Amino acid sequence: MSEWQAVIGLEIHAQLATESKIFSAAPTAFGAEANTQVNELCAGHPGSLPVLNRRAVELAVRAGFALDCDVQALSIFDRKNYFYPDLPKGYQISQLNYPICLGGHVDYDVDGQPQRTRLERIHMEEDAGKSQHEGEDPHSHIDLNRAGTPLIEIVTHPEIHTPEAAAAFFRAVREVLVCVGANDGRLAEGSLRCDANVSVRPAGSEVLNTRTEIKNLNSFRFVRDAVRHEIDRQIALIESGGSVVQQTRLWDETRNETRVMRTKEGEADYRYFPDPDLPPVLLDAAWLESVRASLPELPAARRARYRADYELSAADAAAIVDRSGFATVFEAAIAAGCAPRQAAIWVNGELASAINDELLAWRDSDNVFVSSRGVEIDGPSLAALQGLVDDDTVSIGTARRVLRRMIESGLSAAAVVDADGLRQVDDSGQIEAAVRAVIEANPDEVAAFRGGRKQLIGFFIGQVMRATKGRAKPDTVRRLVIEALAGDAG
Amino acid sequence: MVTEARGVRALRDQIRAGGRSASDVAEEALERAESLASLNIFASLDSAQVRARAAAADAAIADGSAGPLAGVPIAIKDNICTTGETTTCASRILGGFESIYDAFVVERLRDAGAVLFGKTNMDEFAMGSSGEKSALGVTANPAAPGYVPGGSSSGSAAVVAADIVPGALGSDTGGSVRQPAAFCGVVGMKPTWGRVSRRGLIAYGSSLDQIGPLTHNVEDAALLYSVIAGHDPGDATSARRPVEAPLLRGADAAVGLRVGLPREYAGAGVDPAVSGALQTMARRLEAAGAQIVDVSLPHTEACVATYYIIATAEASSNLARFDGVRYGRRTEHAGDIDAIYARSRSEGFGDEVIRRILLGTFVLSSGYYDAYYEKAQRVRTLIRRDFDAAFEQCDVMLSPTSPTPPWRTGERGDDPLAMYLADIYTVSANLSGVPAISIPLGHSEALPIAAQLMAPQFAEARLFEAAHACEALR
Numbered sequence: 001m002s003e004w005q006a007v008i009g010l011e012i013h014a015q016l017a018t019e020s021k022i023f024s025a026a027p028t029a030f031g032a033e034a035n036t037q038v039n040e041l042c043a044g045h046p047g048s049l050p051v052l053n054r055r056a057v058e059l060a061v062r063a064g065f066a067l068d069c070d071v072q073a074l075s076i077f078d079r080k081n082y083f084y085p086d087l088p089k090g091y092q093i094s095q096l097n098y099p100i101c102l103g104g105h106v107d108y109d110v111d112g113q114p115q116r117t118r119l120e121r122i123h124m125e126e127d128a129g130k131s132q133h134e135g136e137d138p139h140s141h142i143d144l145n146r147a148g149t150p151l152i153e154i155v156t157h158p159e160i161h162t163p164e165a166a167a168a169f170f171r172a173v174r175e176v177l178v179c180v181g182a183n184d185g186r187l188a189e190g191s192l193r194c195d196a197n198v199s200v201r202p203a204g205s206e207v208l209n210t211r212t213e214i215k216n217l218n219s220f221r222f223v224r225d226a227v228r229h230e231i232d233r234q235i236a237l238i239e240s241g242g243s244v245v246q247q248t249r250l251w252d253e254t255r256n257e258t259r260v261m262r263t264k265e266g267e268a269d270y271r272y273f274p275d276p277d278l279p280p281v282l283l284d285a286a287w288l289e290s291v292r293a294s295l296p297e298l299p300a301a302r303r304a305r306y307r308a309d310y311e312l313s314a315a316d317a318a319a320i321v322d323r324s325g326f327a328t329v330f331e332a333a334i335a336a337g338c339a340p341r342q343a344a345i346w347v348n349g350e351l352a353s354a355i356n357d358e359l360l361a362w363r364d365s366d367n368v369f370v371s372s373r374g375v376e377i378d379g380p381s382l383a384a385l386q387g388l389v390d391d392d393t394v395s396i397g398t399a400r401r402v403l404r405r406m407i408e409s410g411l412s413a414a415a416v417v418d419a420d421g422l423r424q425v426d427d428s429g430q431i432e433a434a435v436r437a438v439i440e441a442n443p444d445e446v447a448a449f450r451g452g453r454k455q456l457i458g459f460f461i462g463q464v465m466r467a468t469k470g471r472a473k474p475d476t477v478r479r480l481v482i483e484a485l486a487g488d489a490g
Numbered sequence: 491m492v493t494e495a496r497g498v499r500a501l502r503d504q505i506r507a508g509g510r511s512a513s514d515v516a517e518e519a520l521e522r523a524e525s526l527a528s529l530n531i532f533a534s535l536d537s538a539q540v541r542a543r544a545a546a547a548d549a550a551i552a553d554g555s556a557g558p559l560a561g562v563p564i565a566i567k568d569n570i571c572t573t574g575e576t577t578t579c580a581s582r583i584l585g586g587f588e589s590i591y592d593a594f595v596v597e598r599l600r601d602a603g604a605v606l607f608g609k610t611n612m613d614e615f616a617m618g619s620s621g622e623k624s625a626l627g628v629t630a631n632p633a634a635p636g637y638v639p640g641g642s643s644s645g646s647a648a649v650v651a652a653d654i655v656p657g658a659l660g661s662d663t664g665g666s667v668r669q670p671a672a673f674c675g676v677v678g679m680k681p682t683w684g685r686v687s688r689r690g691l692i693a694y695g696s697s698l699d700q701i702g703p704l705t706h707n708v709e710d711a712a713l714l715y716s717v718i719a720g721h722d723p724g725d726a727t728s729a730r731r732p733v734e735a736p737l738l739r740g741a742d743a744a745v746g747l748r749v750g751l752p753r754e755y756a757g758a759g760v761d762p763a764v765s766g767a768l769q770t771m772a773r774r775l776e777a778a779g780a781q782i783v784d785v786s787l788p789h790t791e792a793c794v795a796t797y798y799i800i801a802t803a804e805a806s807s808n809l810a811r812f813d814g815v816r817y818g819r820r821t822e823h824a825g826d827i828d829a830i831y832a833r834s835r836s837e838g839f840g841d842e843v844i845r846r847i848l849l850g851t852f853v854l855s856s857g858y859y860d861a862y863y864e865k866a867q868r869v870r871t872l873i874r875r876d877f878d879a880a881f882e883q884c885d886v887m888l889s890p891t892s893p894t895p896p897w898r899t900g901e902r903g904d905d906p907l908a909m910y911l912a913d914i915y916t917v918s919a920n921l922s923g924v925p926a927i928s929i930p931l932g933h934s935e936a937l938p939i940a941a942q943l944m945a946p947q948f949a950e951a952r953l954f955e956a957a958h959a960c961e962a963l964r
Contacts, residue, residue, distance in 0.1 A: 044811040046692040047571045051726045079807050090810020271854035276697035278726050
């Protein structure tokens, strides 16, 4: 459908990772029994008053700086008035005209191509509760545990054009928010949700056509699939002579389609006005600067630095930055003297495979990987291991086995080598004997090699390595195998 | 006569000196309340609770841990949350509602040793100026039988005027403490907005609401004020600055005091008896050493309109929570959720409340917001500037509290506009946020008349000192 262009704007609702709610001391713990994380304010009891959670403001500001926003020294909370059973006060406290952040942008890659999407704003607001309708039960059940949970809503300009870009943007935002500690990144728990506004127009046109909004997408795949289906639906509708109606739609992941939630007949009138219970939020310039200064290096910047400073490939840099703990261990290994390329090979190779095999897990509090038995693997331990390769104590292949043994035993790399007798053999006489024995034992392969199947060199080297239990120095083995095969022919 | 000592301070001192026990005082007050039940002063009064609280106060006095109000019975307006009894705003929609927490001021009163003495009748949700707009029926004016007690803190003014208890708390959004105080011949004071925490006060107009004391005299008002004023971390609009104690010294405070008379407050609608009494007071203040200054509040004419736009806008949002879903009255005629809302609210709210919710919903509506709410906010800024400018020329302002003495019960029932205009001299203190006090000046044909004093924001000490001087010169 090359003659159509999709126009996509996203609104991401991210829960701020606070212990308590945005306007009260009620806890925000996930998964608690219904209506147990609730006090008089969350339940909208008469006379209760909101008091802004400072930590929520700080996290919103961290998110704002991390997304290159213009963080506002003054912002104002407004009341958005509407009736709904899970909205206990009859209004939601949000920010309309004076949000905490304006502008900003996110850089991300789509299929290796760099893209930038600009943000319109970020505002703070409180979440509503949850209405539950179950089966034949004629009653609705209200759970107010989420009511008053602090959120930021990140609003983009409508300038995303493909489903893949929409998903990649969402992923990039999540990565930044998690990196700065503003959000826990748990999509499945509803900590991060995305609404997508979708319209289509003839390619080359600049008009903004009637859009639909797909609500509450809580995975990258749902964003991509829902947006893709919605684009296709709109195009098919227009091409068959119909027209798009402004609607709120929901994504049904089991049926792979969007369906109507409600049709908007004109804009709802929320009668916004400034909340008289909350003074304007005034943020001091020095405090803002201290928050900005406390931000960690962001993932995109770190990936770029690894590529520039350590000459890593894009894939290697991404693999390190995207996985918890890898960058920490990687940098610590370099600091302990390991060459960056080798450090990258260790973390993305053996460390990753040990984690995949569930031998190790990242422990954030101590900045180390730990086994179930409490053995710790950190940057310096990898550097020490690489040191044994560098000084020819062990071969690289042996070193990989040493790492597994370190995880099992808790011994240092050097101690494993000594205990298991893995020190590399570079005694030509000993290796020559092994080479001779291999050649004698495999006359057919020798004949084939001499007949031109030069790739059999690997076979002979492998046999010699096996015979020496992997301890022979590979370079020496290779040299002696080549000499022996050539010499016997001469 | 029940109260050998009428006032808060006097009664406190008597109890403290061992002259009477808190329990005796409470018992006598319960008897008097019972004998005056026809005045319809209380929304609820639980005698068992009162007795238990009085016994606790006696115990505290006995072990020496008594606070500054130990044993003194204090009545609370029914829109201030108290645990252990109902808080209904004199509305059907909150019939039987019990708060799960105490208001900040109630915590303060309990800590001070006061014996909470019932919840007083009021205009429903504090919307009214006569005490007639209560789902529980009108309260009688003990000082003027057949006349309204004023409102909305009708019961809190009447309970003091009837000598049942020496002090009460009310709430004042547009004059709801001062005007009933004036009509019942007692003292009523509204602090600076932000001076007394609103936590636990059921909101009407949040940017205007303040809790204030009603008492027999200025000294008692200052005493109650000192207990309830101060910072509350649970109210984001609560001021952090320290509370200053007044130095009450009678007429001496008049020496050098610049008393402003706003010329716009001497309009044609003022009853001659009221203006005559004010002029007398001004002359006496001058004779006592005060300087009388002519000041101007140019936007006075716009005050009532501005007030009714802002107050009703906020009310339309504040009262949205009364929806029949979580607490309070829910309609018997269940249907879908919209029907539950509409019916519960139509059945639960009285006409005046519905009128103000509709008005407030209208002024916030898209297409009308700029013309009404937004413009009212701009006018409010001008009104504040009027006050700033006037207070450059004077220390306090003296004016009527109400343009007229109380009117007869039922007289203005069908004319909301006439009722709204009765608030003309009180709403400006709420719009500008300044503290104000109403003090009795005497009677005109057996009807109480009163003066209002206003002071700059957070100048409560000066306000009480000036009021104390007026009281001495009356």
